[in-house]
Amino acid sequence: MNERGVDPSAPAGEGTVPRRGRQRRARHAxxxxxxxxxxxxxxxxxxxxxxxxxxxxxxxxxxxxxxxxxxxxxxxxxREDGELGYGSTAGAVSRVAGTLTAVPSAGAEVTRGRALFTVDDRPVTLMYGSMPAYRALKAGTEGKDVEQLEKNLDALGYGGFTVDREYTTGTAAAVGQWQEDLGLTETGVVDLGRVVFADGAVRVDGVSAAKGEQTAPGQEVLTYTGTTKVVSVDLDPGDQRLAEEDAAVGVVLPDGREVGGVIDKVSTVIEEGDGPDEQAQTKIRLVVKLKGAKAVKAAAAFDLGAVGVDFTAGxxxxxxxxxxxxxxxxxxxxxxxxxxxxxxxxxxxxxxxxxxxxxxxxxxxxxxxxxxxxxxx
Structure with a gap:
């Protein structure tokens, strides 16, 4: 079988005949x-x-x-149908109990070092990183999450420590300075629930709890996306050949303009059926980044919208x-x-x-x- 799933092995020469002959006077198909x-x-x-x-x-x-x-x-x-937007959503949950004293509105953008929301008038701060916060960080703690925190402190202008996987007294001193700037008690310890890590700056997609409501550990406060316009495409498994990261694609915007894009992420998702008798479906989900300042500017004219995505697999x-x-x-x-x-x-x-x-x-x-x-x- 060749790479197309077709058996190409046929003997050379002209003495080969079809598996079944054709008698055109009787019938031809x-x-x-x-x-x-x-x-x-x-x-x-x-x-x-x-x-x-x-x-x-x-x-x-x-x-x-x-x-x-x-x-x-x-x-x-x-060509496949796509959706212009901000990509997949994620939820931000509170890890502390108290009263929500500030919650951003839908559409607001939050960057590193800014409060994502506040509980009992104490900020829950956004920082960048792929590993979620799962424990308190203090002197003597070691791990990837420590390094992630230190990278953020360094980016925010705090120093006196080495960016590595070890939470030292230097790290604790920098955290104390950061806490003072936020109006928090200078403990040098980052309590669980005081930081939310996300891949980058976020855009608030929706608010799940309102200002003044009580919150508890594990309760969702808001949902968010990235801040960059992207195109989401769901493919059937039979179109797997189209799903190659870094492959170039064409994007047809709602007004018919064509711009360039590149496949940034590929993942497999299971979509539940709409009713009890409908089976779940497997989809290949693609995130397409728009390519170039011209494409980004053209897409900025639309909030959300259906687009066409042109793939060339070979x-x-x-x-x-x-x-x-x-x-x-x-x-x-x-x-x-x-x-x-x-x-x-x-x-x-x-x-x-x-x-x-x-x-x-x-x-x-x-x-x-x-x-x-x-x-x-």
Missing amino acids: AVVLVVMAAGSALAFALLDSGGRGEDGGQAGELPPRTAPVTRGTLNDAQ EREGVLTVPVAALLTLAEGGFGVEVVEGSTSRYVPVTTGLFADGRVEITGDGITEGLKVGMPK
């Missing part, structure tokens, strides 16, 4: 179905049931029509191609075409390559540009 799945194209040729004896590869009566072998570029391109330049319908299955396996020369025709084995736009790349002995191949009605 040739149907080719192309199935695109997991990055490959599977082609199946179904021939009519009319039979005839093997005749050394000679096809007999000529096909009803022909098509030329052409040379050109094949693009495995596909490209073959200067290859010989025929319509997919010209392919025939051969008795010993593989594919062939019926070459028509004047008043005669013969079957020639071919190796298939890329399938795209109703055509297929082929190679084989004697297959050249301009050659005529048989086609069904």
Whole structure:
């Protein structure tokens, strides 16, 4: 099997005949179905049931029509629906009990060192990092979360420590200075619940609890997204070939303008069915970043909206191609075409390559540009 999921192994020569012959006076049918799945194209040729004896590869009566072998570029391109927005949402929960004394409004942006919300008039501060806060940090603590905290303190202008995985007395002194600037008690200890880590600056997507409400550990206060416009696309598993990180794509904005993008993240998600009788569906979720200042500026004109995303999974330049319908299955396996020369025709084995736009790349002995191949009605 080749990389397209098709068996290309067909003996060279012209003595090959289709698995089942065709008797056009009785009935002629040739149907080719192309199935695109997991990055490959599977082609199946179904021939009519009319039979005839093997005749050394000679096809007999000529096909009803022909098509030329052409040379050109094949693009495995596909357009999918996408959603312009700010990407996936995450929830910010309170890890302390008390009264919410300040909550941002939906659409507000919060950056490093700023309060995401306040409990009992004490800020819960946003800092950047991929590891969520899960414990108190104090002198003697070691780990990745310590290094993450120290990177933020350094970025905020606090010093006197080395950015590493160890919480030293120098770190504690910097934390004390940070606490003083926030109006907190200078303990040198970062209590659990005083910091929320996110990948970067956040945009408040929605508020789950209002100012003045009581909050408890584990209660969601708000949801947030990133602050950069991105495009989200959900693909079926059969389109896995399109989901390659860093691959370039085209984005068609709601007003029809086309801008560039690049696939930034690829993940697999399970979507629950809408009703009790509907099964969950597996989707491949892509996050596409807009490419270049021009694209970002163009997208800024829209808050949310449906967009088109153009993928190119494969490209073959200067290859010989025929319509997919010209392919025939051969008795010993593989594919062939019926070459028509004047008043005669013969079957020639071919190796298939890329399938795209109703055509297929082929190679084989004697297959050249301009050659005529048989086609069904």
